[in-house]
Amino acid sequence: MLIEFGEQSTQKHAVVVGAGFGGLACAKKLRKSRSCRVTLIDRNPYQLFSPLLYQVATASLPEDDIAFPIRTAYREVQFVRGEVSNVDTTAKILTMSNGKTVSYDDLVLAVGSEGTTYGIPGVAENCLQMKSVSDAREIRRSLLRTYEDVEDGLLPLERLNVVIVGGGPTGVELAGAVSELQREIQREFEHIAPKATVTLLEAGPRLLPSFHPKSSKYTQKKLTQMGVQVHVDAAVTEATSRSLRLKDGKEIIAGTKIWAAGVVAPPHWKFLGETDRGNRIKVNSNLQLSDSIWVIGDAASYPDSEGRPLPMIAPVAIQQGKHVARQIRRRESSKSLEVFKYRDKGQMATIGRRKAVVEMNSWLRFQGSLAWLTWLALHLAYLSGGRNRTSIFADWIWNYIVWTPRRTITD
């Protein structure tokens, strides 16, 4: 059974797989094309604004606010919910896991990335991940419920401890937010809460390895001041239900163990072509794997000017998504394809209230309150949908200015 939409059979059919930053940017730009109709496929009917997932995990934002509904967003784009199980690149047909098929003229793979445990024993069973809404919900539940259970004498005090693995932006943001949550919660659980700790583990020599060393140093200093126990050169060798074991033999005991230590592209797509160590598909300078298959975002391995693959971050995905949409439209008007060039607009990470690091380029870096305000403003600007934007803005005013109690539902 072939799903066919629209009536103009002369139209080309572009199918975008994945409704993250890259896929959505591509579909949005393609939808106005007259010569091409667009289908967007994702397992969820919403775009997850993952940069703010850690605020859902730490009970600052309601989960609804970081999900942008896709079906009603772009009228011209046909949305299909599901997962692609196979691609017949010769017949140009996708097979979905429910058995349905979708034919395409152009296929844009924007399938993102997923967490990886690098095969370290016990991690998959004992650590919580940080990639989906339900992951964030699990973390929030674990963080808040543990206080109730320790207060009730059901769990030992050591279970209040939190350990986060991975010193990238996600790990840093999570560690800062957990530390702030732990401090706030002291008003509620006066007898037990002051005993809770949060530990951040980074396998390499410094936090935020992709940032300038000065940003790393600032971040570690600020987190330490906030009470976070930061360990660098601290590779995890084993996880159990009670603790994490480090390569130097140290044991970190914690009830909530969060794994934010690395992402890889989904291995499912490796059959399509040559991939790098992170399962990322190697593409040509037009972001193509073949004449009709394009790969963008975290799933694509595309070298920067020094030959290293571009980082797995939203700005890369968005620029690539727009680029591919432009190329598909150029080709349809018989123009030649352009080479993709990434315009690096810098990177940033937040540490806590009035504490962040921003790096615009190699010489413009700043930290502290101004960096934090920049972080807030840019995240609001990148949110899809005025509703989510207003709603998060209002929540931030309550959290950061009015300082009201955190969200409470854990059942």
Add this chain to the structure above:
Amino acid sequence: MLIEFGEQSTQKHAVVVGAGFGGLACAKKLRKSRSCRVTLIDRNPYQLFSPLLYQVATASLPEDDIAFPIRTAYREVQFVRGEVSNVDTTAKILTMSNGKTVSYDDLVLAVGSEGTTYGIPGVAENCLQMKSVSDAREIRRSLLRTYEDVEDGLLPLERLNVVIVGGGPTGVELAGAVSELQREIQREFEHIAPKATVTLLEAGPRLLPSFHPKSSKYTQKKLTQMGVQVHVDAAVTEATSRSLRLKDGKEIIAGTKIWAAGVVAPPHWKFLGETDRGNRIKVNSNLQLSDSIWVIGDAASYPDSEGRPLPMIAPVAIQQGKHVARQIRRRESSKSLEVFKYRDKGQMATIGRRKAVVEMNSWLRFQGSLAWLTWLALHLAYLSGGRNRTSIFADWIWNYIVWTPRRTITD
């Protein structure tokens, strides 16, 4: 093990069980007393604003917005999370289900109500309830997921149908909101959504039986215009996974079956004294069961001027909570107790956008847009916490004025 808080042993200890409208109103008024310290016990660390639960169930509001955190709300009130399993009225000691004990001088039972299936076969297994956040989450998931599953061919079209049992305010509000959701969803599932139906069943002769017959008539007319199939005199005799069977033999086929047909007080407390058919404990004119036990809200059976028990609604609970707090303080200053008198401020129910019924008293009734705006304003006013109030106000502006897509997360 006795839990003892505070150091002034001359203080009396008032324990309020249940943090609903009544319990919270009582604790709030008692907390400023110098001669008495207050402990509030509830199974959840939040007050659930149940009048808006139907909006969470129909994907209009995020669940966080109708939960008001208790622990941090009133500094002077000690909160204990848990369920009370037993009361020793002689020794004046509560036993919690975790084995801990709490001694009291005054006990205020504000334990609310729960759904009842009246023992009708299959209802407990096949119908969703509407009493807790997780109930609302289940309904929302069922409503939205079914569209996805029908679209994917996993479920037959008939599963899109929704049936709601109970023509009281909850059933009416839910039926209207489901109907509006079904209409909105037509933009997303053009091929299947127009086939979805919603049916409202009431066992008695008219909707909103506690309202004036003119309000009932208006409500039925408006719901019917909105496409809701309203059946009165339609008692359910059996529920299966596929349908509900009525006493006249008719079968209503539906995928989502919601039971909003009646509430009773929790039977757990019947051992304390004489109860009515709805398990409500009969109290004296001071709302007392004995010198040291007070019962308020849904759990109390207190006759109105015509001898009928007061309705199980928030205004009764709030007035009773405040009354009991006042009596406990009066008694401590050796004043005589006052008789509780309910000041009936009327009742209201919303049907849909710009449609509601409001009855202020026996002669002042109104309907339509003005009634709806009154409903909105009063519900905002009754919300605890400025944060939730602002947040819901903002959400209503988006829902009713800007008309943006509904909430989408269903996993």
